[in-house]
Amino acid sequence: MVSRKNVSGEAPRERIISVARKLFGAKGFHATTTNELATESSVSIGQVYRLFTSKDDIVLAIVAENSRRRVEQMHAIFDAVERKECSIFEAIKAIAGISLMRDDGELSFEILAEACRNPSVADRLEMMTAFYREGIRRLAALARPDVPSEELEAYIDVMMACFIGLGHRVAIAPNADTESTSIRTACIMMRALGLPYPG
Template sequence: MFLDAAWTTISATLTYRNEGSFRYAALQQVGYENKQNIWRGRLKMAKKSQEQLPRQRIIKAARKLFDAKGFHATTTAELATEAAVSIGQIYRLFENKDDVIIALVEENTQARIAKMHAIFSAVEQDGHSVFEAIKAIAKDSIIKSDGGLSFEILAEACRNASVADRLNALVVCYRDGVRRLAALTRPDATAGELEAYVEIMMACFFGLGHRTLIAPASDVDKISHETACLLMRALGAPDQPAPPPS
């Protein structure tokens, strides 16, 4: 009877140990697979990052060189040297030099569209005034001017249909946003009046961006404020929003 009890205890212990070992091994396997998945994800992200780094360096170098020397005066060899890549790598990432300037336009487009959407959302959802929005756009136009590069892009758009298409996408989005602001300020305006307001505002914003080529803005806040006041008057609205009721 004693031996039976002892054997039962030993069997239960062995079973527990075996099951425990099995569970431990299973947990080890799960942990190993999870680690493998994590590392695969990290390797994929690292590979993607490595692929993007040369491309971003080329775009950054192009922005600098095209602005300083001009698009056509900049050679592919100079671009490769500035970006610390080989000429072959440029042609692996871009079909030709035209594709580089298209990438610049796309980068500018994405940045400007994101900025404009943030400004419009602030007006339509957060209760910010149109005056504040116009001032923000004016300020952004002055600060984020590309200088001579913008003229290089415009000139290339006249010669290259692909560049013109990308640039047109930026202008259309920009114009739609300005029209939204004008419509919020003057909901009573006719379609023709609204288009006239949009033309005036667009000319002003683009002009502010090009102004820095002639004379850098000494007081960005003051200029953007005065610009907003002027455009609000052109829209037939108060210079500044009325203070909230006390």
């Protein structure tokens, strides 16, 4: 059965996720009621529960969507590196820029908090983080194909901490200069990797 769409062209599932992003980020997961989600999404409460078994499922859908989008962006950058269309420095700068995007800053903290309380959210978040880590592994291997696996793992840990930390920095300092921060981050990471960098 094809779901009816509203005038904006979004299907009910996408509307609910979009509204949940806004409400969970602004009010918090527990303070947002299913009734509010339904009203703001222009669907019935029954429709919310037909599409999602619980609010947890909506959080998991947001996590999955965010992870899929980030991993796709990262792999497009790595493909460009492999085709020699992009340097390692430019790739790191681009990923830092993606990490600094001002989308869902408050929501990321809310999702992390919910992962501490809810094992199913924690498991899904861990699984999504594993996909992200594999992307970072690809970048580290492109940057330093010469290093042993233990050292490569150390590079991956540092890069993961940096990129994830940049994502949270946006919520704390929303007016940060993302271009300058991306450049500085790329320079520091290149230095940590033992690679030359511009400037």
